[in-house]
Amino acid sequence: MDNPLKIGISRCLQGENVRYDGGHSQDHFLTDTLGLYVSYVPVCPEVECGMSIPREAMRLMGDSQSPRLVTVRTGEDKTGLMQKWISPKLSALEKENLCGFIFKKNSPSSGLFKVKVYGESGIPQKTGVGLFARAFTERFPLIPVEEDGRLNDPKLREMFIEQIFTMKRWRELLTQPRRLGALVDFHTRHKLLIFSHSQNQYRAMGKLIALGKSIPTASLYDLYEKKLMDALKLATTVKKNVNVLQHMMGYFKKDLSADEKKEMLEILDQYAKEEVPLIVPITLLNHYVRKYQQAYLSDQVYLNPHPLALKLRNHA
Numbered sequence: 001m002d003n004p005l006k007i008g009i010s011r012c013l014q015g016e017n018v019r020y021d022g023g024h025s026q027d028h029f030l031t032d033t034l035g036l037y038v039s040y041v042p043v044c045p046e047v048e049c050g051m052s053i054p055r056e057a058m059r060l061m062g063d064s065q066s067p068r069l070v071t072v073r074t075g076e077d078k079t080g081l082m083q084k085w086i087s088p089k090l091s092a093l094e095k096e097n098l099c100g101f102i103f104k105k106n107s108p109s110s111g112l113f114k115v116k117v118y119g120e121s122g123i124p125q126k127t128g129v130g131l132f133a134r135a136f137t138e139r140f141p142l143i144p145v146e147e148d149g150r151l152n153d154p155k156l157r158e159m160f161i162e163q164i165f166t167m168k169r170w171r172e173l174l175t176q177p178r179r180l181g182a183l184v185d186f187h188t189r190h191k192l193l194i195f196s197h198s199q200n201q202y203r204a205m206g207k208l209i210a211l212g213k214s215i216p217t218a219s220l221y222d223l224y225e226k227k228l229m230d231a232l233k234l235a236t237t238v239k240k241n242v243n244v245l246q247h248m249m250g251y252f253k254k255d256l257s258a259d260e261k262k263e264m265l266e267i268l269d270q271y272a273k274e275e276v277p278l279i280v281p282i283t284l285l286n287h288y289v290r291k292y293q294q295a296y297l298s299d300q301v302y303l304n305p306h307p308l309a310l311k312l313r314n315h316a
Contacts, residue, residue, distance in 0.1 A: 004039035005168040008093060008101035008136075010110050011044040013148055018044045022054040025104060027148050034161070037307055041096050045109040045132040049085035051078070060108045064117045064127040069108055079131070082109060086135045093136075097171060098143055100164035103133050105149035112137075112147040142229045143167070155235065158312040163232045165306045166190070170225060178221055180212045187224070192302035194231050196244045201231035242272050245281050248297060255292040264288075279313040 011018050015026035047053060058078060060067035068079045103110045110130045117128035129137075137145055144163035151157045173186050187209050195202045205227050212220055245268055249256075256264065267284055270276045282303060289297045297303065306312060 003172070005037065005164065006096055006098050007038045007040055007164060008096070008098050009040045009042055010102065010104035010107070010148075011042040011047070012104055013102065014040060014042055016042065016044070018047050018053055020046070020055050020057050025148070027151075029151070030102060030148070033310065037310070038099075038164070041093070041098060043089070043093075043110075043132075045082060045085065045089075045130075048089065049082050051081075058108050059124075060115060060117045060128045060130075062117070062119070064125065067117050067128055067131075069131055082131050086132055089132075090135060090139045094140075098140070099167040099171060100144040100146070100160070101136060102151070103130070103145065103147040105147040107133075109133070110147075112145060113150070142225060144229070144232075154312070154315040158315075159232070159235060161310060161312060162193075162305050163229070166193070166228070166232060166301075169301070170228065174221075178217045180217065180220070183212065183221065183224060184209060189299050190228070190301050192244050192248070192300045193305055194228070195247070196236050196240050196302060197231045197234045199240075199243075201227060201234065205231070238272060238274060241278055242268060244302065245271070245285065248285055248300075251294055251297055252288055252292060255294075256288070260288070274316050277314050277316045279311075282313060 009030065010025075012023075012025045013027045013030055015024050015031060017024050019025065046055065046058075056071040056073055056076075058069055058071050061070045062068050068077055069082050070077050070079075103112045105111055105113070106115060107130050108115060108128075109132045112129060112133045114126035115128035115130055116124035116126055118124050133145075136143075144160055144167060146156065146160040151160065169186070169190075173182060176182055187205065191202070194205060205224065208215075208220070208223060208227065215223070249261075249264060249268075252261075264281070264284060267276065267281050271278065271281050285297070286303055288294070289303065
């Protein structure tokens with residue numbers, strides 16, 4: 001790939017034997033399926049900061065907002081060693097132009113959600129974030145992040161992958177001179193995708209674009225990027241998608257035959273009842289877009305937001 005979609009990833013998820021016990025946690029969806037479409041930038045905080053393979057297991061201790069990284073058996077504090085490595089590592093990753101990061105669940109360095117933190121009572125609370133994962137998200141708040149366990153959920157998987165491909169398109173826009181016209185074109189192509197996540201965000205972003213001439217271009221781009229990524233963090237639902245699909249049907253009111261309209265409405269009803277997956281009405285709409293040469297819809301990212309082979313819209 002000349003300009004690959006770069007994703008950071010915990011090295012153990014790629015099958016590297018870097019875990020504390022000398023093993024790995026290979027995720028075959030990430031390596032064998034998603035890996036066909038992205039270029040991974042592997043990271044293992046423990047090994048890269050100087051710890052051995054194998055090594056003593058560690059855990060987070062103290063306050064969940066600023067915990068210490070401590071070995072389980074000997075009680076050795078590794079916080080300083082990890083923190084010394086984190087800052088230059090983040091500076092190096094900034095140059096990679098990452099479109100996302102996939103972290104290892106439950107890891108005291110890389111866990112993103114509900115990592116165990118041990119307080120004075122010795123009873124763990126699932127309120128922590130791994131030291132490296134916390135630092136990464138604070139440094140790069142707009143880069144999509146997820147952890148391996150949650151990616152087993154079809155909806156969360158679809159949302160994350162939609163985010164990283166959108167970020168890739170955004171990064172491609174940023175390689176061009178920053179112009180209002182270019183941003184308007186980007187927004188136009190992403191309108192229905194944004195609409196499927198939030199009507200409120202859709203309206204707010206439309207107002208931002210309308211005010212574009214009164215806002216310095218650099219600030220406009222920054223504001224738009226934040227609103228875009230905030231919108232994509234809001235989950236789509238069957239109801240939201242039905243609204244988008246019905247809106248798209250309106251573009252064919254002069255084209256569809258009575259039978260075609262009936263078929264489309266039947267499939268929309270089946271999707272609304274969750275009897276068929278989203279890919280079914282999407283496929284039919286794509287067919288009508290080509291058949292009737294609907295130029296506006298043919299440019300809508302919503303119809304093809306990520307590679308079809310990932311089968312992300314196939315769950316009912």
